[in-house]
Amino acid sequence: MKNLPDLEAWAIFARVAETGSFARAAELLGISKPTVSKAIARLEQRLGAMLLYRTTRKLSLTPTGESLRDRAIQLLVDAEIFESETSALALEPHGLVRLAAPASFGLRYLAPLLPAFLERYPSVDVDLALSDDLVDIVSAGIDIAIRIADLDDSSLRARRLCAVRRPxxxxxxxxxxxxxxxxxxxxxxxxxxxxxxxxxxxxxxxxxxxxxxxxxxxxxxxxxxxxxxxxxxxxxxxxxxxxxxxxxxxxxxxxxxxxxxxCDWKVADVDVNLITPPGILRTTRVTALINFLVEHLAHAPWAMSEPLSAELSDGSK
Missing domain, CATH: 3.40.190.10 (Periplasmic binding protein-like II)
Incomplete structure (x- = not known):
């Protein structure tokens, strides 16, 4: 089978790259740490290049590993989506969701929600990145981003949660x-x-x-x-x-x-939006977090109106 890609090794590399840990990747995949190590070595030998720098204290990606990280993760995501379309196992959300949000909003409104979400979905992990910078969610591998701003035209998918006053x-x-x-x-x-x-x-x-x-x-x-x-x-x-x-x-x-x-003069209201990468398919864990955020944020006391649609739509509005 030398002509076929080593999809198992690519999937293991994707988990190692996103977690930064052989042990954590092994835990998420339900395999042993030596199996993870052997798969990475096998893939490096096949490619003829190192993917990871390994020391006793730290694991990091080589330039080659960094360049292949996003493709490997996308390969794993695509495979999970394909399985989710046909497997009853996918009815139970599982795996890692990457969420990005503005710092103040994340600290005030997302951090307090995490315990309830983790309790509801015990097999889902969350990687929450907080920054007021505008992040390219595709290149950063973000599954969902909260943006509190007017959106430019885009191929990204967006859902308006609500509008917010700016008094x-x-x-x-x-x-x-x-x-x-x-x-x-x-x-x-x-x-x-x-x-x-x-x-x-x-x-x-x-x-x-x-x-x-x-x-x-x-x-x-x-x-x-x-x-x-x-x-x-x-x-x-x-x-x-x-x-x-x-x-x-x-x-x-x-x-x-x-x-x-x-009060009779106002600065324009601003929308709170959920943004996801382009494409129709998404994993059940991403859908679960989207629905959870809508449930808890769309009707907050400071939210001005109902969401426009029950589904994420293509484009900025």
Missing amino acids: VVASPAYLEQHGRPTHPRDFERYESLVYTNLHTPEYWRFRNTVSGDEYTVQLRARVRTNNAEVILPALIAGRGLAVQPEYLVWDALQRGELEHVM
């Missing part, structure tokens, strides 16, 4: 000291706390909910940061105004630590 907020003490703004032009005399991971972070564009008038403000930033969570303590301490997504300030607003001001 202007400040502490009552700050407003008592400096007064409450009634028009965007008033911002010239206020200090602002600015989240920078936006197209134009130092400009806020407002629209009047009654007249439809629009007004753009250039901010005088006291604090600039690429993580919205950083802004919250300064806001509560009375160091300025900020536009914040309502999911981030919801609790502080309910406790009276922050106040929503200038």
